[in-house]
Amino acid sequence: MAKGKTMRWIRYERNGEKAYGILEGDSIVEVKGDPFAGYEKSRTMRSLKEVKVLVPVEPRNFYAAGLNYAGHVIEMAKKHGTEPDLPKAADIGYRANNALIADGEAIVIPADAGEEVQYEGELVAVIGRKAKHLSEKDALSCVLGYTIGNDVSERGWQRKDRTLWRAKNTDTFKPMGPWIETEVDLDKLETIVRVNGAETERFKTNSMVFGVAQFLSRMSRYLTLYPGDVVWMGTEGAPQNLKSGDLCEIEIEGIGVLSNPVRREVL
DSSP, X not given: OOOOOOOEEEEEEETTEEEEEEEETTEEEEEEEETTTEEEEXXXXXXXXXSEEOOSOOOSSEEEEOSOSHHHHHHHHHHHTOOOOOOSSXXXXXXXXXXXXXXXXXXXXXXXXXSOEEOOEEEEEEEOSOBOSOOTTTGGGGEEEEXXXXXXXXXXXXXXXXXXXXXXXXXXXXXXXXXXXXXXXXXXXXXXXXXXXXXXXXXXXXXXXXXXXXXHXXXXXXXXXXXXXXXXXXOOSOOOBOOTTOEEEEEETTTEEEEEEEEEOOO
């Protein structure tokens, strides 16, 4: 990632129009354009309270790394009564845009879902330029910045379905936001999960089996990365169940807090 002035890119809606802006404190500097194709700053400032915050990007491609933290692999193996099997390579999967919601929007648990609906707090890399055949040394140069994801998962469906289409991609199961932070030190980041204000997880964000650069380098050997693509990097620990009425917060220090209420669908 190119070094430069730190920016917080926020995507928002005002009077029915969607736009990007640069967040400075609680104010948004309006821009013409966007962080991917180019932009010009305007002199217009908006209060954050005046707008509806949207997901920071609608990705062309939505990638997700599974089982990318050793502790999470060990805990999941314990639950299933199996031996831990750490990944041998940086293998990537896919998620669906229909599941994306913004900061503050509700995670809706389907009426027929089981009780094992769990959070997964994740770092999300946002691609800023088209890239192919990246070395690990140069891989981060294609990253615009980072945001936060909550990979909500229904574990019963995850165990039973042949694919993860319901378990991972149900509407509202992918909160992402609240903005894109362009300059971070991955080694200094810490991820904290809170449910109803009580801390349930805390881990070093960059303590991954395979880091962001390793994933992007391997992916770009076979896949062209495009501006606006997102790569979710996995989670640590043993996530707990969410229920209707909960408030789930994922904080990554240096980026922000992604906060979403939870409710169960009523048919």
